[in-house]
Amino acid sequence: MLGGGNDGTRGKPVLRQKTLNSFFIAAKKTEARVPPSAVATNASLPPKVTKSDSLCSISRKSALFDSQGSFDESDLDSELKKLINPPKLNNLKKGPVLKRAPLQKSESFLGTSQGEWDVGSQMTSSLSSSTSSFSSEDGGTGSLKRSLPPRPLQGLKLNASKRIRPLTRKLSNVGKAEATISLTEEQQTVLDLVLKRRASVFYTGCAGTGKSIILRTLIAKLHGLYGKEAIAITASTGLAAATIGGTTLHKWSGVGIGTGTGDQLVKRLEKQHNQLAVWRNTRVLIIDEVSMIDGHLLDKLELVARRLRKNEKPFGGIQLVLTGDFFQLPPVQKRDSQQGEMAVFCFESEMWKTCIHRTILLTKVFRQQDDELVCMLNAIRFGEVTPQLTQTIRYLSRAVSYPDGIAPTELYATRREVESSNARQLASLPGEAYRFHAVDAAPKEYVTLLDSSLMVEKIVTLKVDAQVMMLKNKPESELFNGSLGKVLFFITERLERVMKEFYRLVDDDVILDMRIVSRAIGNPLIMESLDFKQDLNSRPMSRLPALETMINHAKKTSSKEPVYPYVRWSLDNNNRFHHELMLPERFPVDLPGAKTGLERNQLPLMLCWALSIHKAQGQTIQRLRVDLRNIFEAGQVYVALSRAVSKDTLQVLNFNPKRIRANEKVKEFYRNLEVLS
Structure with missing residues (x-):
């Protein structure tokens, strides 16, 4: 004791x-102590x-x-x-x-x-x-x-x-049943393409354009159409998958980290009866945060799908629903000793050309009800640094109470x-x-x-x-x-x-x-x-x-x-x-x-008190303080600042305009996306 x-x-x-x-x-102010070693997190008990x-x-x-x-x-x-x-x-x-x-x-x-x-x-x-809660009765022992x-x-x-008052967001009954959500015309168009035309779709948009609303609504309606077993809900990371109630693409597919050739993966999966059943029973594959997936992996999965399902249609006849933002964090480079290939964006893959029917850019912003913040994020997203943008971001270094x-x-x-x-x-x-x-x-x-x-x-x-x-x-x-x-x-x-x-x-x-x-x-x-x-x-x-x-x-x-x-x-x-x-x-x-x-x-x-920018991707954070001192890759600044809902609740420290940059391949890809009128 x-x-x-x-x-x-x-x-x-x-x-x-x-x-x-x-x-x-009145008590005296307490100075923050020297950071101690991280709290012990041994993951086991007797x-x-x-x-x-x-x-x-x-x-x-x-x-x-x-x-x-x-x-x-x-x-x-x-x-x-x-x-x-x-x-x-x-x-x-x-x-x-x-x-x-x-x-x-x-x-x-x-x-x-x-x-x-x-x-x-x-x-x-x-x-x-x-x-x-304070108004309810509970029981239990321990x-x-x-x-x-x-x-x-x-x-x-x-x-x-x-x-400092933040501006309120007007959401469409987000906490209630999906059937009560009022969708915009462009959001409804995406739903119709997936549900009525059964098209394989990629849709994207800047932070706050309602990508999550579309995804939750699609999942609910697809479950009603085909049953839960026929809908694969996946994401590129475990955290993103947990947010949408799914699993990682690597785990769902059974390929692990995806090392080896497509043929090698097929031979391995053919021996796994449970995994074989998963592939053959799937009608729709949903992938969230697809921007973080290596294009080479998607090419391998497309081959696996055709072979395991014995169906030569694109992706073995599985309908695809992909979403994410390529201006955010890029695919993580994994060492592949067998092939030595560099990670590529999934829109550069061969699979993308044959399997994706429509690529749609959402334009109406919901999450940020702050026009200046929206403009600032869009400029950062494309890596367009102007003196006015620099001045605006540096102003955000002020303290917020x-x-x-x-x-x-x-x-x-x-x-x-x-x-x-x-x-x-x-x-x-x-x-x-x-x-x-x-x-x-x-x-x-x-x-x-x-x-x-x-x-x-x-x-x-x-x-x-x-x-x-x-x-x-x-x-x-x-x-x-x-x-x-x-x-x-x-x-x-x-x-x-x-x-x-x-x-x-x-x-x-x-x-x-x-x-x-x-x-x-x-x-x-x-x-x-x-x-x-x-x-x-x-x-x-x-x-x-x-x-x-x-x-x-x-x-x-x-x-x-x-x-x-x-x-x-x-x-x-x-x-x-x-x-x-x-x-x-x-x-x-x-x-x-x-x-x-x-x-x-x-x-x-x-x-x-603190999160990594990587963990924060996909989250909405009401009160945000961002330290940009150690930014090291394209997209990090945009991911960090786009978590905010208002300039009034955003503070930015250690800003360096030279750290704002966007990938040129991504910029070219977005110029060719379809904008729904």
Whole structure:
């Protein structure tokens, strides 16, 4: 166990009781620490589950209500007041809404993850599948192992800060059924080409032109026409595939990384009966983010399709629906020792000439309701740098203030920068770290596939005030993949139900109360701690009856019962929030041709102070800060800046106009695309 005894008094001097006001004075600014080593992410736990199963382990330090900055640390004592008037949060990419699955936990300790999950046999204990929001009732059991050193209550000063309002996006009921979406004429034309004329189509457009809306609508209608088994939903990367509820093209096709000649791939696949059935049963192949696929691979797959299906029509008679943006990141060069060929764009492939009937450019922009931003992105997209463009981007280096205290997501060109930023921000937060270990229903050899296919991590490490991003769609709660929130405290499901009985509204006082209550969970000797008594006595007398009752419930809670993060999500710019206890969710990955798929059960959260530009491709980010210092390839600047929804919520640092460039082959290809009138 970490820390002192359960009463939290070991090695502590006797403290004089302070007044309430002493806890609400302004705190000093906290400088970001030197980036520590990345949080331990060993992907395995003990294969043998011990008597005390747990989902997360805790190391408690100090502090009640400190916050974090992003590139620069902000005023720590203004965070509560800043939880007012957030900008609207939306995300255009939405995957399917999935219910929680049974979850089993295993023991762990802070900074250490051991052994490995015993897959399959541990998927037995269940959690409630009802939504755990502040207006709902939940049930469930679990386990937790923790140590509880005392934490002093720190000051809280409520200040208001200047607000920059983002422009709202007008979407066509994105969170509702696809049938209710109102499509534009050019979007409907794409649908008609695919559904009525059964043409093989490539469609593209700049960020915000509704490529995702078309794709989701097509998937739903194709499922209705041919059944799910006949529609292959794929993407070039695991993250893009997870967003649309599919798998990678490499995995679906069974070719792996695609090394070898087409004939060699055919011989290999002919022996795999399940994979052979996948190819022969497919009527429509959908490929998202096709721009990142090597054209040589598509040529090989076209040969494989004709041979395996015994059909000499283009691509073996399979209808193709391709989408993506070639001005974004290019195909990744893979070393092929047998052929030594360089990666090429897929529109340069022989397959493209024979298999793709229509290539369509979408022109109407939805995502950015900011004409100047749209013009700026289009110029960057084509690599057209003008003095006016340079001046506009350099103006965007100004700081942007957010009244609700949720900092913008940072984008970096390299993974090392991302890991350093997230680790620095997490370490700068005081208090305990909670480590949540996923339960993977997958053979050991497929664990790496889960890691590459899902944005959700094997181990999620959180603290109070950690900034998080939602990785699921929950339209009933107005939460979507990409929604931003902040962890308020950690409690059990049972204590959340008790909290609802005493507190009908989550306000600043409730947050302070519940942070005290959380320290008493499973710790019957907590009242002997002078620090705890001091913090308790600092609360207003009128709040003590309910607070003491909550503490008694917390003390009686079993130390094996798991705690989960209680998150405040920002919904829009009309002072609206959603509070929810975040429980584990199912993240499935389908295996084509297999009777059962892979699955990860984990909190649908990730730290979102920083992401790589590569990971951000295809995402819509409401608040964005981009560092362009280490840009190294064509398209990176465009990918990074096109994640934004408005200039008002976009900050650009270390801009160098020489780094903006577009591939000349791509520019020529786009000049010849069909524009629908």
